Amino acid sequence: MNRTTIRRLQEQVYQANLELKEYGLVTATFGNVSGIDRASGIVAIKPSGLPYDQLSPEKMVLVDLQYNVLEGELKPSSDTKTHVMLYRSFEQIGGIVHTHSTYATAWAQALKPLPCYGTTHADIFHGQVPCTAVMREDQIERDYEEETAVQILETFQLYDYQQIPGVLVASHGPFTWGQTPEKAVYHSLMLETIAEMAILSLNITPGLKAIKKSLMDKHFLRKHGRNAYYGQPGKENR
Numbered sequence: 096m097n098r099t100t101i102r103r104l105q106e107q108v109y110q111a112n113l114e115l116k117e118y119g120l121v122t123a124t125f126g127n128v129s130g131i132d133r134a135s136g137i138v139a140i141k142p143s144g145l146p147y148d149q150l151s152p153e154k155m156v157l158v159d160l161q162y163n164v165l166e167g168e169l170k171p172s173s174d175t176k177t178h179v180m181l182y183r184s185f186e187q188i189g190g191i192v193h194t195h196s197t198y199a200t201a202w203a204q205a206l207k208p209l210p211c212y213g214t215t216h217a218d219i220f221h222g223q224v225p226c227t228a229v230m231r232e233d234q235i236e237r238d239y240e241e242e243t244a245v246q247i248l249e250t251f252q253l254y255d256y257q258q259i260p261g262v263l264v265a266s267h268g269p270f271t272w273g274q275t276p277e278k279a280v281y282h283s284l285m286l287e288t289i290a291e292m293a294i295l296s297l298n299i300t301p302g303l304k305a306i307k308k309s310l311m312d313k314h315f316l317r318k319h320g321r322n323a324y325y326g327q328p329g330k331e332n333r
């Protein structure tokens with residue numbers, strides 16, 4: 096373990112957790128951010144149930160990809176197994192966020208995927224944000240947090256996690272991810288924003304259809320992928 100790298104990761108994850116709170120995406124302590132150092136396979140994650148004003152970088156709990164706590168007295172977030180399983184499967188991601196933010200959770204509770212109604216959505220998500228199946232009884236009785244990841248991974252057999260960096264877990268709430276913890280928080284904020292916009296649009300025009308494909312593709316692909324041209328060269332663009 097490279098100490099300097101791990102301290103930097105803890106600092107990054109701590110800052111990302113604070114950002115999540117600042118953006119108003121956290122209700123009470125329902126919200127957590129993690130990050131991974133791919134070289135060592137070490138994950139830093141928010142401790143379980145601790146109020147945000149009591150957090151500090153060194154309190155970010157370190158766990159490995161087999162769920163072992165490597166350092167610290169605090170218990171890691173209760174959602175740790177979900178995060179870790181996603182890191183194991185989605186090999187290109189560096190950060191994960193889970194919240195119960197109001198509008199995204201409203202869609203998750205309604206058991207509905209979030210259709211792409213406009214370019215704000217298409218800038219981040221290349222198509223609808225899927226909603227998982229409702230968890231079965233036997234899954235709830237097994238390892239609940241692992242099964243939450245199973246639900247997500249089953250859903251993403253039909254989607255590309257790099258083109259759709261988020262999901263609505265049925266009856267529960269959203270998970271988002273990105274190349275860094277900060278990016279994952281940004282995706283969480285955008286998911287909440289487009290979830291709210293979608294409800295407003297549907298209020299104005301019930302039965303509204305999704306954005307047309309050419310417009311959706313244009314917006315996503317000018318920002319992402321090989322031929323992206325949005326923003327300044329050499330800079331990471333949002």
Ligand SMILES: [Zn+2]
Pocket residue numbers: 125193194195267268
């Ligand atoms: Zn939750």
